[in-house]
Amino acid sequence: MDTETIQFIKESAPHLRRKDSLVRMLLDVVIALMPVTVFAFIAWPLGALKNVLISVAVMEIAELVFVLVTHPMPIDLKKHSLIERIKYGLTSYRLSNFLAALVSALIFALILPASTSWYALMIGAAAGITFGKLLFGGTGNNLFNPAAVGMVFAKVCFGSSMYYTAPFAGVGEVIASPTYLAGGQYSILDLFIGNVPGTIGETCKIAILIGLVYLLVRRAADWKVVLTYLLTFALLTLAGGLTVTLPRGGNIPTYGEWVLSHLLSGGFLFGAVFMVTDPVTMPITTPSRVHYAMSAAIAAFFIRHFAALPEGVGYGILIANCLAPLFDYPKWSSEEWKKKDIIIASLLPALSIAIVIWAVFAGGFDL
Amino acid sequence: MIAKTTTIENTRNLLEILPTIDIGEPEDIFIAMENARCPKAELTIKEGDHVLLYQVIGMRYGPFFNQPIHSTVSGTFVGYEKHLHRSGKMVNFAHIKNDFKDEEDKSVTFERTPEEIAKLTREEIMEIARDRASAGLGGSSFPTYVKFDTKGRKINTILINGIECEPYITADKRMMVEHAENVINGIKLMQQAFGTKDARLCVKKKYKDIIAIYNMFLSEMPDSGITVCPVGNFYPQGWEIAMIKSATGISVPSGHLPSEYGIVNFNVSTVAGLYESVRYNRPIVERYVSVTGDGIKYPGNFSIRNGTPMKYILEKCGGYTHPEKKKVFILGGPMMGASLPSDDCICTKTVTSIIVLNHDEIKEENCIRCGSCVLSCPVHLKPVQIMNAVKAMDKDMIKALEPLKCIECGLCAYSCTSKIQVTDYVRRAKVIAKL
Numbered sequence: 001m002d003t004e005t006i007q008f009i010k011e012s013a014p015h016l017r018r019k020d021s022l023v024r025m026l027l028d029v030v031i032a033l034m035p036v037t038v039f040a041f042i043a044w045p046l047g048a049l050k051n052v053l054i055s056v057a058v059m060e061i062a063e064l065v066f067v068l069v070t071h072p073m074p075i076d077l078k079k080h081s082l083i084e085r086i087k088y089g090l091t092s093y094r095l096s097n098f099l100a101a102l103v104s105a106l107i108f109a110l111i112l113p114a115s116t117s118w119y120a121l122m123i124g125a126a127a128g129i130t131f132g133k134l135l136f137g138g139t140g141n142n143l144f145n146p147a148a149v150g151m152v153f154a155k156v157c158f159g160s161s162m163y164y165t166a167p168f169a170g171v172g173e174v175i176a177s178p179t180y181l182a183g184g185q186y187s188i189l190d191l192f193i194g195n196v197p198g199t200i201g202e203t204c205k206i207a208i209l210i211g212l213v214y215l216l217v218r219r220a221a222d223w224k225v226v227l228t229y230l231l232t233f234a235l236l237t238l239a240g241g242l243t244v245t246l247p248r249g250g251n252i253p254t255y256g257e258w259v260l261s262h263l264l265s266g267g268f269l270f271g272a273v274f275m276v277t278d279p280v281t282m283p284i285t286t287p288s289r290v291h292y293a294m295s296a297a298i299a300a301f302f303i304r305h306f307a308a309l310p311e312g313v314g315y316g317i318l319i320a321n322c323l324a325p326l327f328d329y330p331k332w333s334s335e336e337w338k339k340k341d342i343i344i345a346s347l348l349p350a351l352s353i354a355i356v357i358w359a360v361f362a363g364g365f366d367l
Numbered sequence: 368m369i370a371k372t373t374t375i376e377n378t379r380n381l382l383e384i385l386p387t388i389d390i391g392e393p394e395d396i397f398i399a400m401e402n403a404r405c406p407k408a409e410l411t412i413k414e415g416d417h418v419l420l421y422q423v424i425g426m427r428y429g430p431f432f433n434q435p436i437h438s439t440v441s442g443t444f445v446g447y448e449k450h451l452h453r454s455g456k457m458v459n460f461a462h463i464k465n466d467f468k469d470e471e472d473k474s475v476t477f478e479r480t481p482e483e484i485a486k487l488t489r490e491e492i493m494e495i496a497r498d499r500a501s502a503g504l505g506g507s508s509f510p511t512y513v514k515f516d517t518k519g520r521k522i523n524t525i526l527i528n529g530i531e532c533e534p535y536i537t538a539d540k541r542m543m544v545e546h547a548e549n550v551i552n553g554i555k556l557m558q559q560a561f562g563t564k565d566a567r568l569c570v571k572k573k574y575k576d577i578i579a580i581y582n583m584f585l586s587e588m589p590d591s592g593i594t595v596c597p598v599g600n601f602y603p604q605g606w607e608i609a610m611i612k613s614a615t616g617i618s619v620p621s622g623h624l625p626s627e628y629g630i631v632n633f634n635v636s637t638v639a640g641l642y643e644s645v646r647y648n649r650p651i652v653e654r655y656v657s658v659t660g661d662g663i664k665y666p667g668n669f670s671i672r673n674g675t676p677m678k679y680i681l682e683k684c685g686g687y688t689h690p691e692k693k694k695v696f697i698l699g700g701p702m703m704g705a706s707l708p709s710d711d712c713i714c715t716k717t718v719t720s721i722i723v724l725n726h727d728e729i730k731e732e733n734c735i736r737c738g739s740c741v742l743s744c745p746v747h748l749k750p751v752q753i754m755n756a757v758k759a760m761d762k763d764m765i766k767a768l769e770p771l772k773c774i775e776c777g778l779c780a781y782s783c784t785s786k787i788q789v790t791d792y793v794r795r796a797k798v799i800a801k802l
């Protein structure tokens with residue numbers, strides 16, 4: 001046998017890799033977003049089409065331009081036409097680039113109401129992906145959730161032109177209606193199935209929960225983060241409810257319903273499933289992830305109840321994103337639960353509850 | 368995917384347990400002069416000399432021990448040749464032309480009766496292990512006799528590592544099935560040497576056949592003190608600290624010796640080999656090797672004479688599949704084995720397996736901080752942060768992240784969602800941390 005023709009490659013161990021890829025993980029998130037997107041298209045056909053199309057187009061173009069700019073042709077003292085240069089840059093463009101931008105774009109489209117104007121969408125999407133992701137170096141390097149940055153940018157700049165409309169309204173009869181958090185009264189069932197005004201993706205909780213189940217089955221989201229986020233928020237809401245008896249007139253008789261309607265209202269569940277779970281913007285070790293999810297929930301709770309804004313999930317996630325590097329500082333964080341991790345994890349909600357009680361009693365706040 | 372890796376999937380269709388075949392003897396045998404632990408060696412024979420099987424033909428000189436070199440065939444010593452060693456270095460090999468007579472060096476070998484063996488003390492066993500160059504056959508090639516010197520510490524438990532935790536290597540398993548008596552006699556020898564009754568043979572839970580065979584043997588020896596200890600199926604269960612934890616519940620902190628906790632551990636092949644050395648007063652000249660991988664035509668388990676060239680073995684296995692494809696040639700397991708730049712190397716006694724894979728180009732993506740490497744790391748390091756510190760050349764941070772604890776099991780790179788060679792970065796960090 002002639003073994004001389006065989007070429008050998010030296011590679012370092014391990015020589016086996018898990019059946020897994022970045023594309024698979026991003027595709028899982030896209031698939032998990034599908035039920036929500038389908039609901040949005042049924043409930044607000046025109047609005048959803050406009051939101052999704054504009055944000056996907058803007059974010060994909062931005063990502064493509066980013067790839068071209070960051071992979072320039074090496075200087076070889078020859079003249080190359082622009083087409084050649086673009087062709088060279090395109091060799092670095094991968095499926096994961098497309099999918100990463102698609103995930104950000106879909107989330108951004110779904111956390112804005114159907115009434116968002118096309119220019120607000122364009123500017124928000126461009127700002128979100130640029131300031132939220134590309135300036136940090138693209139996929140994997142971003143500090144902030146690009147969709148949340150885009151949403152905040154759009155709301156800060158064009159918030160006065162946005163209003164919430166009820167789903168399933170025919171074309172032409174658009175009437176602004178208040179959300180639950182803005183004082184509207186809705187039953188828990190309506191909040192659950194999505195028969196309430198809100199942004200196009202956040203209202204239908206059934207669709208979101210289907211996405212959550214899919215993400216957890218495919219292990220594309222860290223269940224500890226989702227669970228901690230939900231539990232911390234529920235605990236704080238319950239504490240608030242216990243402090244202020246009869247928080248909303250006579251209409252909400254039990255604490256269970258009060259907590260449940262807060263969990264189901266606004267963008268909380270959508271954020272819990274699709275935004276806090278973004279692995280890029282959260283810490284790496286398990287204790288730090290728990291602390292991160294807690295701080296995101298606490299920030300969302302305080303903004304929701306004590307700030308001038310009706311909703312705080314997006315802002316809360318951005319605040320937690322800021323804290324993530326702190327929790328993740330290599331010299332402090334560890335995969336094993338140490339005493340100080342448990343202290344932080346118990347102090348965070350305890351202190352928050354104390355602040356709620358103090359704010360309600362001494363400050364006269366009404367939840 | 369954000370998930371902890373516990374078992375290694377068979378993504379490359381590597382062989383599972385197969386019976387052992389004697390591969391035969393090659394015409395040329397090459398005996399390594401230096402090895403990873405002994406950088407200097409000297410032969411006592413001259414070119415053209417006739418050598419006998421088991422004859423001592425030279426000495427290797429290590430930093431804290433010397434090791435005799437034995438001939439593994441009888442024949443004529445023709446000279447030196449350079450070949451690749453398992454460690455990836457070009458090393459001098461003594462070339463012996465086989466005369467296929469297997470004439471034994473009678474001045475060395477003699478048989479000890481079981482009664483004589485029962486009288487041996489620890490020092491005597493230690494001496495045999497040293498003179499017959501017994502070494503850790505799990506791949507470490509750590510000289511066995513050093514382990515007998517416990518510096519006065521009392522040994523309570525002997526653990527025999529039959530886990531073979533690298534996936535899809537089955538040579539030790541076959542050895543345990545085919546030579547159960549040698550294994551048990553070897554364990555008895557260890558009990559005798561360390562003066563303790565408690566000896567546990569650690570085997571993966573899923574190998575029910577091996578557990579059944581040994582339970583059958585041991586049921587006839589109710590007072591032997593030997594027990595079969597089924598341990599977890601996860602990777603890296605064969606890592607000595609993981610094995611000690613599973614078998615005894617004791618966690619040995621990194622940087623400490625198991626003997627400080629009254630434990631001594633041996634690889635199952637080492638134990639069986641040492642028994643043969645003691646019984647017939649001869650060195651190990653043969654070992655079981657798994658040959659596998661999708662680049663090999665007929666994979667299998669083979670009994671191979673030490674010093675056999677790889678090309679001979681590969682020829683016997685029908686050669687390579689897809690000769691047009693690039694190959695990765697690995698000595699050792701698929702998770703930790705070293706890949707060599709050519710197949711021009713020699714099967715020494717510490718080679719546990721030969722794996723030939725068709726090369727797959729792996730495209731690395733950006734790290735998305737999924738944390739799978741952190742979840743999977745058996746020593747609770749943070750491979751991704753070590754990688755970032757290496758990229759930033761932040762020496763203080765590298766030291767703070769303690770990369771020297773790493774056992775190079777390869778799980779971080781195996782479980783990486785973005786297919787990054789994380790283990791390589793940790794290896795680099797280890798080098799930097801030592802500076």
